[in-house]
Amino acid sequence: MENTLNVKIMVVDDEVDLEPLVRQRFRRQIRSGEYDFVFAHNGLEALSKLIENPTIGVILSDINMPEMDGLTLLLKLKELKNPSLKTVVVSAYGDMENIRMAMNRGAFDFLTKPINFEDLEITINKTLEEIILQRKALIEHDQLISIQRDLNVAREIQQGILPQTFPPFPNRFDFEIFASMEAAKEVGGDFYDFFMIDNDHLGFVIGDVSGKGIPAAIFMAVSRTLIKATGLKGMPPGECLGYVNNLLCNESISCMFVTVFYAIINLKTGKLSYANAGHNPPYILRQNETIETIPSTGDTILGVFEDQQFETASIQIQPTDSVLLFTDGVTEAFNNQSEAYGESRLEPLLRQLGNKNATEVVKEIVGDVTTFVDGAPQSDDITMLCLKYNG
Amino acid sequence: METTISKSANYTVIAVAGRIDTVTAVEFERSVSQAFEDENNALIIDCSGLEYISSSGLRVFLMIQKKxxxxxxxxxxxxxxxxxxxIFDISGFSGIFKLFGDLDSATKF
Known part of the structure; x- marks a missing residue:
């Protein structure tokens, strides 16, 4: 049996002859590292050895000993509440009363004197196996906790790379912007971003990476960074996505992809230039309870097919219009009856939000979706960005 | 999610039914990989029973196409x-994949 975790065996007995006997009988196992013995001569000494040697797992203890007997030792060991510490008591043959008491105090097994060393070996091996199994489970449990802790840090980092301060441009009165991302797991695959390209042009983007969890989060961070770095150069949206697509194709393994809507608004004229890489069409909220979708360009996702062309289309935004970018986590939020929130609920709500500011638009939708799902587990990231153009 | 694979002389048909979401996409990927082991170079995915597909499911379609x-x-x-x-239209997949209205027309390679 492999004792890879170096679990030590402590023999507790007041007979001084026992130590050389044990060492002689098990010399092969000691030499191969399978067994590693520690010796103590009464309960008190056993407790102090236990503190010195935290890897002790098996305790072979006599019952009748001076200072602290085996039964009292068992009581003390029970207080430690260590499930991977197992005691085998050694008692006189026929001493059923003490054996029962020892078992009731949590002994794992018992042996009788005179010791049969073959039986002892079987008992030690059986006990060691049990302890190693438990300690491995404990190590795996600790690893899980550590992964969970890492995920929480990853969540903070991810939230940190998305703009979080609103209003982001407190000195600008020609537009307002608000956005939020609520990940289904600790980390998500959605992202949003916005940046001033020059004094008159604001770039803003939303994206949704296929899948969820850590792989999606990493791909999301790469995509968002590439789009911002490329977008800041001021090239038209279609050209920007084409450039980013080729870069992502080099990075993309196992067909991960991202859908992206990227737009640049000319804040002087209200002209919105945009490109859409397989993302659901955003809405424009106009006055008088009218809404319209920003027509799709039919272009596909980023990250899979190299040398794709992406069209730059344009649409006119009027002062007081709002543009709402969202991911399918909004329309595909499911309630406990497996119904999706859907456009049929989103659109009537949007008609009521034409007069609201950017923050209110996003918060009203989040509120309505939350009410709709009514506590059903969130299956996808819910992300929105609203730009209100004041002209 | 359920898949049924049927092979004929010239092509293999994978019929997929139910929902392909984050959880079942893994299963879908596994059953599709089996279909790749045979010699047929023509593959049809019959989606008549497909009720829902998430982005994880679309990813598997892309992998099949690439393979x-x-x-x-x-x-x-x-x-x-x-x-x-x-969903295929919005994501631009309609331009990438060869789509057919019914199984009969899809069998003409």
């Missing part, structure tokens, strides 16, 4: 329900 391209094979997709067709 078929690598072995110079052909992939036909047929019988998309309107809600699935809409």
């Amino acid at each position: 078929m391209m690598a072995k110079k094979g052909q992939l036909h997709i047929c019988s998309l329900r309107p809600n699935i067709k809409e």
Whole structure:
């Protein structure tokens, strides 16, 4: 049996002859590292050895000993509440009363004197196996906790790379912007971003990476960074996505992809230039309870097919219009009856939000979706960005 | 999610039914990989029973397409329900995959 975790065996007995006997009988196992013995001569000494040697797992203890007997030792060991510490008591043959008491105090097994060393070996091996199994489970449990802790840090980092301060441009009165991302797991695959390209042009983007969890989060961070770095150069949206697509194709393994809507608004004229890489069409909220979708360009996702062309289309935004970018986590939020929130609920709500500011638009939708799902587990990231153009 | 694989002399048909979401996408990927082991270079995915597909599911479709391209094979997709067709249209997949209205027309390679 492999004792890879170096679990030590402590023999507790007041007979001084026992130590050389044990060492002689098990010399092969000691030499191969399978067994590693520690010796103590009464309960008190056993407790102090236990503190010195935290890897002790098996305790072979006599019952009748001076200072602290085996039964009292068992009581003390029970207080430690260590499930991977197992005691085998050694008692006189026929001493059923003490054996029962020892078992009731949590002994794992018992042996009788005179010791049969073959039986002892079987008992030690059986006990060691049990302890190693438990300690491995404990190590795996600790690893899980550590992964969970890492995920929480990853969540903070991810939230940190998305703009979080609103209003982001407190000195600008020609537009307002608000956005939020609520990940289904600790980390998500959605992202949003916005940046001033020059004094008159604001770039803003939303994206949704296929899948969820850590792989999606990493791909999301790469995509968002590439789009911002490329977008800041001021090239038209279609050209920007084409450039980013080729870069992502080099990075993309196992067909991960991202859908992206990227737009640049000319804040002087209200002209919105945009490109859409397989993302659901955003809405424009106009006055008088009218809404319209920003027509799709039919272009596909980023990250899979190299040398794709992406069209730059344009649409006119009027002062007081709002543009709402969202991911399918909004329309595909499911309630406990497996119904999706859907456009049929989103659109009537949007008609009521034409007069609201950017923050209110996003918060009203989040509120309505939350009410709709009514506590059903969130299956996808819910992300929105609203730009209100004041002209 | 359930898949049924049927092979004929010239092509293999994978019929997929139910929902392909983050959880079942892994299963879908596994059953599709089996279909790749045979010699047929023509593959049809029959989506008449497909009710829902998430982005994880779309990813598997992309992988199939890439694998078929690598072995110079052909992939036909047929019988998309309107809600699935809409997802294919929005994501631009309609321009990437060869889509057919029914199984019969998809079998003509």
